[in-house]
Amino acid sequence: MKIEVYIPVLLKFSDDSVVFKDEDLDIISQKVFxxxxxNENELLRRNHLDYFLKEETLEILMKNLASHGxxxxxxxxxGEFYYYHHRIIIKFIFQVxxxxxxxxxxxSGINEFYPKFIKECVLDHINSISITKAKSFYSYMMIIIPKNKHQLNNYTDKLGSVTFSIIESTNRFLSYGYTHYVRISxxxxxxxxxxxxSNDIKVDLINLIYQNLLYEKKLNDxxxxxxxxxxxxxxxxxxxxxxxxxxxxNSTMEMLGGKISEKQAHNIDKHNYYLTLIGLFISGIVLGQTIYDYFGMRCLLMYIGTLSIGLIMFGTARYLKVKNNN
Known part of the structure; x- marks a missing residue:
């Protein structure tokens, strides 16, 4: 099972209006990276961040996790890493x-690991060249988890904290949408x-964390x-x-469509979608019967073959499109 962990980070400076000049940012980036x-692979960069953590860094994290059993x-x-100016994103993928x-x-193990990691890899380098000092940071963890027997399998699981479902539309043929559960604590x-x-949902959630949580906290402070x-x-x-x-x-539900009325509307659309598919199937059978009655078996077989090839080509094109997007 694969568990993804994202840690969006927003830096706090002694003067938050600071904007680094290009040459200063270049020097900081060189020291950080x-x-x-x-990540030199252009294909991999579609699904991964720009840089990977080195093995010696991962060994430190491994020891932290071991201390928690x-x-x-x-x-x-x-481990993956992104940095630009005020923002840092750390990403981990765990095979468990x-x-x-x-x-x-x-x-808990990750929370013990990344403050020192950020200080040594980013803040110390910024403060070594900048008059405006990086004093702290704001962060919030996001975890992407496949459901298993320990998670959200019953009614009481969904009452443990703020939990709601969101529906993600899909480009897959004969599939209307996927349901994900979001639990906020x-x-x-x-x-x-x-x-x-999809990566689109992950990006939307990370942007929501920045916009409605980290920047909000920074403004309040x-x-x-x-x-x-x-x-x-x-x-x-x-x-x-x-x-x-x-x-x-509230803002997450508003942006991602977790309201009851929106889910009910989606269910109605979903039923209409499948009714449309059933109607098309029946129409295809009626047309095939008509071809057989007027033109015979040979034309019917040609019709079935052409229709099958068309459906296979359409389904394959949709599958490849979804695969490339992900």
Missing amino acids: VNFDK LNIRTNDIL ADDFNGLRKLR IPSLNVYYDKEI RGIEFSDNLYENLEKYNCIDESKLTSFW
């Missing part, structure tokens, strides 16, 4: 057993899915004087309260 392996080898971890039930431990946003989840101690600042300010959580929940 020397700690990573560049999780035995995950570095070969089963892929299908009956994995250590999500809380996984989250103070430690993280979790997305559970039965079938594949404008008048606060941050100390020079990163870990003290993180403990005080890198957290969300229930009012922020409720606001984030």
